Amino acid sequence: MKESHQIDQSPIDSYQIQQTPRINVVFNHENIQYSGADPLRLHYVVEGVESHSVAAIERSVVWYTEGKGEEDFGVVFFERIQLDKRNDGTKILPKSVNTEHLTGALAVDLPHSPLSYEGIIVKIRWCVRIRIFFRSGRDFVSEHIFFLGNVPLAQLSEKIRS
């Protein structure tokens, strides 16, 4: 099991929020390397925030493109957990979610495509996003990259370059 790094977090950001969340995600594949149709299971822990200040948490598994073109985006798993309505009985939380300690787990079967790809002008990335919505109206997103497939890096040969 491996803990992935959170890429979207900085305590010296200009968008200062009263609390600085830290979100740690542990994937079921140590090398965060998956094949098509593999089950993706993960466990996350949100630290550094008071649970009563969080209105909702969204967990999603997405792919997106990077590179020269406009960003394209696809969602294979999405779940929103509304925490601030849990007392009125309208929301039933998944068993995998602990609202007191802000931890959770999710499991999803990955699709066969698109595979992670590191091209020249087109790149495809897969990630798990944990997005926290605070009661103040702000939100905070943490993105945890993993790899689907094992496509090698695209490299231009001298002949194509010329």
Next chain:
Amino acid sequence: MRLPTFFNKKRGNRRTGLPAWGSLGEGIYHAVLLVAGLIIGVLMLAGIAVPEWRINNQFIGVDGRLIGKGLARHTLRDVFGGAKYSWRPALLVQYDVGGEEVESWNTVHSSETHETRDVAVHQLDDWKLGGHVRCWYDPDDIETVVLKRGYSWWLWLLTLLLPGALVTFGATGLLHSLKSWGRSEERQAAQFGRLLETLASPLPESVGFPTIPACDNLVNSPGMMLRFRLPTESPEFWSLIGSGLFSGLWNLVVVLLAVNVGFDVAGGRADWWLLGLLTPFVIVGLASIGLFCRQLFFVTAVGPTHVEISGHPLCPGNNYQVLLSQAGSASFRKLELFLELEEQATFRQGTDVRTERQIVWQFLIRCWKDVEPLPGTPFEAEEQLQLPSETMHSFHSTHNAVSWRLVLRGVPKRWPAFERVFPVVVFPADRPKSNGENK
């Protein structure tokens, strides 16, 4: 107390902050456009379209008598104190409404006014005093009478076009803002993305393989020797259509101009400036015809290219037979058949939408030199193709694509080099095996 920020903090491609403010700003902007479109639409309908519709549907037709005629002058003063005049024929009509004799000057549309007085006077000559005329009066105001009915289509088009564009733009923008209000991009994609992708995607996807284009159109044509014949995407074909369209439209304009000039010359009123201006247009028109004929001759002289393949869709690590058939009577210095992987990215640059292509992998399947076709027999060659075992599959999304293709590049002996492209679809390596594949 901190004021809310009106923009989000951008970190790479990620944004954090208060997305609601962005949606609110967009929503207000589009709501203003929507309201402006509705107001302009109502004003134009009330001022232009409805009166014209009433004349054609509610005014009552009677036979009247023309008892007077004159010229009405409309003066339009500008801010500098200057005046501009327009003229229209004014006709006094006598007609009967329920036993009551009514005399009234006719109402005309603003489009019937003329800036030249002589034109209006000339129109007035067509009306004979004391003559009987058909007229239509307003049942709500019997002194409002017209002598002409009908619709001006351009006025209706204008009435619908400007407010229609504002309403459409404002309403779609407002819907988009409502859709994204308080929703993350993941939530929007999960709730609306599939619907929008289905509507917007130019290519259908393969079942069970998201973002891989369906290859139904690539396997519906059986080959003569191998299992499938691949369709072609020939750049020369599109440039032939483009040059044909340009040549046709350009020369149509030239002919229309030349006919007018020809009438002037025939009537002894040759305008040398106009003739001089027409000359470069004629030269460009003749050059475009020449270019089109050259391309047409080139396409037909080189002859069609057919490529057949033993299996499709392709899968990494598998072997396939490929048959190349080049018809036509042209001899070639060189023919090269490639397998290529091309990336394609579409992006906005200012107000332009640009598409960049980059070949990232190329494999020469075979090169033939000094090809001399036998009369009546196409040049044919069958080759074996092996896809690399670890390679990217075909991918297509709204703005990005990774495409596999077989490409024939040829250098004819008497013609410029040409290129013919045959798209293929490659699936990921770990999919179930299809027919026609050999390990």
